[in-house]
Amino acid sequence: MRAEVLKGHLDALLLAVLEEGPRHGYAVIEALRAASAGRFDLPTGTVYPALHRLERAGLLRGRWSTVGGRRRRTYELTAAGRRALSQERGAWKEFAAAVSALLEPAPWPAAT
Amino acid sequence: MAGGDLAGSPAAAPAPSVEGWLTDLAGRLAGPRRVRDAVVAELEDGLLEAVEARTAAGLAEPAARAAALAEFGDPATVAAAFRPGLAARQARATVSGLLRSGPLLGLCWGATLLASGVTPWQRPHAGPLTVALPLIALLVVMIWLAALVTFATTGRLALRRPGSAGADSPQQVSTDVRLAAYAAAGAGLVCAALDLTGLTTLAWFTATAPGAVAAAPAALAAAASLVRLPAAALASRRCLAATRPVG
Numbered sequence: 001m002r003a004e005v006l007k008g009h010l011d012a013l014l015l016a017v018l019e020e021g022p023r024h025g026y027a028v029i030e031a032l033r034a035a036s037a038g039r040f041d042l043p044t045g046t047v048y049p050a051l052h053r054l055e056r057a058g059l060l061r062g063r064w065s066t067v068g069g070r071r072r073r074t075y076e077l078t079a080a081g082r083r084a085l086s087q088e089r090g091a092w093k094e095f096a097a098a099v100s101a102l103l104e105p106a107p108w109p110a111a112t
Numbered sequence: 113m114a115g116g117d118l119a120g121s122p123a124a125a126p127a128p129s130v131e132g133w134l135t136d137l138a139g140r141l142a143g144p145r146r147v148r149d150a151v152v153a154e155l156e157d158g159l160l161e162a163v164e165a166r167t168a169a170g171l172a173e174p175a176a177r178a179a180a181l182a183e184f185g186d187p188a189t190v191a192a193a194f195r196p197g198l199a200a201r202q203a204r205a206t207v208s209g210l211l212r213s214g215p216l217l218g219l220c221w222g223a224t225l226l227a228s229g230v231t232p233w234q235r236p237h238a239g240p241l242t243v244a245l246p247l248i249a250l251l252v253v254m255i256w257l258a259a260l261v262t263f264a265t266t267g268r269l270a271l272r273r274p275g276s277a278g279a280d281s282p283q284q285v286s287t288d289v290r291l292a293a294y295a296a297a298g299a300g301l302v303c304a305a306l307d308l309t310g311l312t313t314l315a316w317f318t319a320t321a322p323g324a325v326a327a328a329p330a331a332l333a334a335a336a337s338l339v340r341l342p343a344a345a346l347a348s349r350r351c352l353a354a355t356r357p358v359g
Contacts, residue, residue, distance in 0.1 A: 024158070024161070025154060025155075025157075025158045026158035026161040026162055027161075029158075030165070043184075043185055043189075044158065044183070044184045044185055044190055045185055045190040045193035045194075046193065048151075048154065048158070048190075048193075048194070049193045049194050049196070049197050052151075052194075052197050053197055056197070056200070056266075056268070056271055057268050057271035057272050058268045058272075059272070067157075070156070071153045071156075071157060072154075072157045073150070073153075073154045073157070084272070
């Protein structure tokens with residue numbers, strides 16, 4: 001699936017992937033890919049800058065650590081991030097229900 | 113043509129290196145050095161993770177490296193994606209630096225005035241002070257307004273505003289970030305004008321009323337302004353450069 005299609009939902013997807021616990025940038029990309037059975041194969045140039053933006057917005061907290069001699073930045077949800085994810089979930093359910101009501105064929109009336 | 117597949121063809125080229133990719137990326141990023149270094153370090157870890165994931169799956173190292181680099185994309189595209197965020201960070205860093213230096217400079221010039229006993233209402237030495245002091249006050253207000261614009265357009269509230277997530281793209285930084293960059297660049301230029309006003313006033317006093325100005329604080333204030341003036345101008349240039357398309 002193309003990154004543009006996901007543009008409006010990227011923040012919610014990233015927050016959802018980090019709900020289970022802290023992850024570094026590449027682990028976020030892999031988790032998105034795995035959870036969507038390969039459909040959300042987002043490019044590096046989309047995921048990393050979005051993580052930085054969410055951190056600046058106070059929805060994620062980034063921490064540096066050293067793993068195997070390498071510097072690693074790990075992200076986790078803040079309290080504001082959890083609230084934002086909850087709001088995004090609610091908005092998505094409303095949107096999906098409305099779209100489904102329009103797109104899914106209505107059941108045939110039962111024959112009398 | 114058969115000859116096209118011989119030495120010199122893309123197939124014969126050595127596998128690209130992670131270091132080369134990172135160097136290329138680093139050369140294309142604009143913004144505060146500390147942030148740029150952090151971006152490169154983070155992507156280095158991600159790239160090496162991607163290589164290790166492939167070698168663990170059984171791929172040979174050169175093939176794993178080539179596949180990981182292909183997954184990360186070309187450095188120009190990645191650098192372009194970081195451009196809006198780095199431009200915002202550059203604008204905020206510039207304004208923060210200017211606001212931190214302001215009180216120090218104000219203290220130096222204020223001490224010069226107090227030590228010299230020169231005030232705008234004091235004749236015959238009032239001279240350019242009657243013009244310089246209101247001008248300085250106006251410039252300081254302009255700097256604070258520009259700082260407010262920069263912080264407001266790049267702060268948490270702006271980033272959490274609905275629709276802000278998709279506002280930036282590699283081709284076009286958002287209006288907010290562009291406004292922040294222009295405001296920060298403007299604040300830098302106004303700071304430079306402020307320093308120039310102080311230096312010009314000092315030069316006038318030195319030329320027309322030798323001995324009227326306390327030498328030690330005046331020298332300190334002049335030195336501080338001579339350091340900040342080019343630094344503020346350079347910071348302004350960096351703010352504007354950070355919004356330009358990645359080369």
